[in-house]
Amino acid sequence: MKTQIQFIALFVVSLLLGACGGKQNADQQGAGGKLKGEVRIDGSSTVYPISEAVAEEFRAEQPDVKMTVGLSGTGGGFKKFGRGETDINNASRPIKEEEIAACNQNNIHYTEVQVAFDGLSIVVNPQNTFVKDITVSELKKMWEPAAQGKIKTWNQIRPEWPNEKFNLYGAGTESGTYDYFTEAIVGKSHSSRGDYTASEDDNVLVQGVMNDKNALGFFGYAYYEANMDKLKLVPVDDQNDANGKGAILPSVETVKNQTYAPLSRPLLIYINSVAVKRPEIQSFVNFYIDNAGVLSREVGFIPMEDAQYDAQRSKWNEFVKTHQ
Amino acid sequence: MNKRYETIKRAKDGAFKYFGLFCTFFGLIMLAIFIGNILFEGLGRLSWDFITSYSSRLPEKAGILSALMGTVWIMVMTALLAIPGGIGAAIYLEMYAKRTRFGNIVELNIANLAGIPSIIYGLLGLEIFTYQLQMGGSLLAGAMTLALLILPIIIVATREALKAVPRSLIEASFALGATKWQTIRRTVLPAASSGIITSVIIALSRAIGEAAPLIVVGALAYVPFVPTSPTSDFTVLPIQIFNWVSRPQKAFLVNASAAIIVLLCIVFFMNAIAVYLRIKKKIKY
Incomplete structure (x- = not known):
């Protein structure tokens, strides 16, 4: 029934518009070390400017990766993250109990990476x-x-x-x-x-x-x-x-x-363990940790010490290894 | 005694005239201040680059390409979905439906629907289109949500336009042996067309400024590509404006003003089309 309705809805609109493309195949590696696929980010509007800045710079290096960043808020973002609809969630506070429960229910594992500070x-x-x-x-x-x-x-x-x-x-x-x-x-x-x-x-x-x-x-x-x-x-x-x-x-x-x-608070990103298998996600998060210091200051936030970025990097590498 | 009453009556009449004049100018002056302020802030920032660049963390490099294209896509799709449905429902309710209790309830509910806050439609769209029909945060889900939002407005206003068609015209058509459909097509719709066009433009002008329901449905903010199909991810101008207005750096506020000018131009352009069609199609009795 559900698929039938979906089919009819899609059919009607494709008739109306005469154009109905499908999603591109997400994980292919192009020639010459160029990555393809997509990186879907949503969540906190506070962290948004940092993710936007990183996405913008990453796109300059990897123009074929489809980057999107939303701003439905930390809580709204975690709802989507817990359903597996997004790869990365921006968060201006740590994940809550009920949000962890929602992730577990859908068998979604994640890791938390701190990218900068904000001084309230x-x-x-x-x-x-x-x-x-x-x-x-x-x-x-x-x-x-x-x-x-x-x-x-x-x-x-x-x-x-x-x-x-x-x-x-x-x-x-x-x-x-x-x-x-x-x-x-x-x-x-x-x-x-x-x-x-x-x-x-x-x-x-x-x-x-x-x-x-x-x-x-x-x-x-x-x-x-x-x-x-x-x-x-x-x-x-x-x-x-x-x-x-x-x-x-x-x-x-x-x-x-x-x-x-x-009142100095950490600004965080959460990464989905299934998404980690994709090369464009790995490469993007590596890029994020490498450049978060400079870019976060540029958009008004406060970077961490280099040693702290190193700590986040090894935590991330560990996560990639276990979920590859 | 009688003379005093006369003076008071005239004074009240004069006072009401000036009150009405004040009300008219108050609205116009507010609009002029708003537009003047936006033009003063944003006009200098408008350039071809601004329209053809994607969003950026650097305010001077940032542009509105994906937001503008998203708005164009979503307006076209919303119009295609809402106009036939809205006009069809209005014709049925006005020309075919019998005056029953059920009909009255339907009528009352449509009028109520026109007053529901847009965020509620967003939640409805999220549940039905995004999740149940698995459209995700696509243009299609957004357009369907906005179509629902403006349907009641189109229905209510179109019915008013249909009601205004003189009864004598309709009866003349029937008297010549025309069927109901022939009467609607050849007599009622042409006579009501200017009112229907106005209702559609009012409804679309409301849809073009909505950000909240689209954010709920899953519209994004940083989208460095132009949508290519109804299943694409997207952003729209009001979301881009909202995002820039809430940034700390002043230069983003200038960008927001420039984006508002573009949005206003689209609305004025739509209204201009409506005025043109109205003049062209005007039927005098």
């Missing part, structure tokens, strides 16, 4: 002169679910701050950014107060903080970098002297050496 930046309006630093527990007091309707003024956070209302700006609840922030600050993923201005578009948050002198917001470091003159960056103290004493500002250096904690 805490920003206030430049007219705000009193917030010079903030601790993780103060941020928790501001953002936790219990704060809703109760914690409203700056002096409730720190007594020497003025008795004025503050307004919060942050990532929308569907994004991996929100999950990471709440996990790091509130202690529980996907749990925060609801009365803040939420947007999936970080440029909207930038606008909000720029125009509101009582604002405090968080978003990726690239958005701070592009609007430095209109925003004030707040150093964050995680009250753990083992990774840097006192409040620390996010910067390429502090995110890279992990002293900016707990």
Whole structure:
């Protein structure tokens, strides 16, 4: 029945358009070391610019490989990944229990490769002169679910701050950014107060903080970098002297050496174990790890140390060996 | 007493005229500000290279080729799928269907369908076309989803156009011995054509700006090739614009404005065709 409907649908449309090509054979190796086939990537819109940059450069070397990158979000991407529809999933947070279960159900194995860091930046309006630093527990007091309707003024956070209302700006609840922030600050993923201005578009948050002198917001470091003159960056103290004493500002250096904690987050790609058998996937991921350092900085993210890339590379090589 | 009443009446009349004038100009001024702003930002970026290049991480090298071609493909396919279906359903409901309870329910539901948010159609398309019919994230799945989205709009507006055909014309046709189909083909459709064309253009103009349902169905963002068949992967201009608008670097916002200009040109072009056809086909009674 299903195939019949499918056949009729295809037939009707092919009549209408007079053209109906099939998918090209995916895994053939062309002459002269040139690869063919396709690489299907989807997932996080945060990681998208890095994957786009790598795909663009890879295409210059291997023009016959069909590259596609989607942006259905980390969660939406994992749904497709768990069905085996995509080869690689971009993720701005680690895979969740239920997503692992979905992969297992469809007999899909995967490996995780970290490609860069992002420093989630805490920003206030430049007219705000009193917030010079903030601790993780103060941020928790501001953002936790219990704060809703109760914690409203700056002096409730720190007594020497003025008795004025503050307004919060942050990532929308569907994004991996929100999950990471709440996990790091509130202690529980996907749990925060609801009365803040939420947007999936970080440029909207930038606008909000720029125009509101009582604002405090968080978003990726690239958005701070592009609007430095209109925003004030707040150093964050995680009250753990083992990774840097006192409040620390996010910067390429502090995110890279992990002293900016707990808000430096890893940006990840997940690769399907069945796809690994294809030469174009192997070659693409190798290319990704080799070039992620330079390209991630170019699009606004923060590269890892060389040794960390080496570690990711050997983890990846191991995975290729076991699934070949 | 009577004179005072007269003055108030005239004052109200004058006030309403200026209120109406204000409403008209408010809409026009907003549109002018929007278009002016977009032109100011993006016009300088428009070039042949911009139209014939693929997306890139470097804003100055990036172009809209695959998005533009995806939009053209999907609009043609959506039109082919939705127009015959929509007009056919409207003719049936208006000319053949009897006024029964069932007919009323169908009618009410079509009117309701026209108001459902597009993302819901996206979820429907994902389940039926992408998964059940195994079309994946292809142009075909996207076009079918958009066709569903605009069908109710075409049906409702086409019925209005058919209703506006004078009853006397139809009866004259029957009186000359024409069958129902002959009457519809030779009398009703020509008389209603300008209204039907307008309904189709309004519906297609809505479809051309949709990004959300297509992302749900599986449209992509970085597609460095032009679609070659209805089963191709694709991206469309609204997705490219959405993607550029949410990037941190300002230069991408300029690209987004330039892409919006291209999208607006397509919409204006479609409207121009509609106006032309309307003038050409206008029938005076």
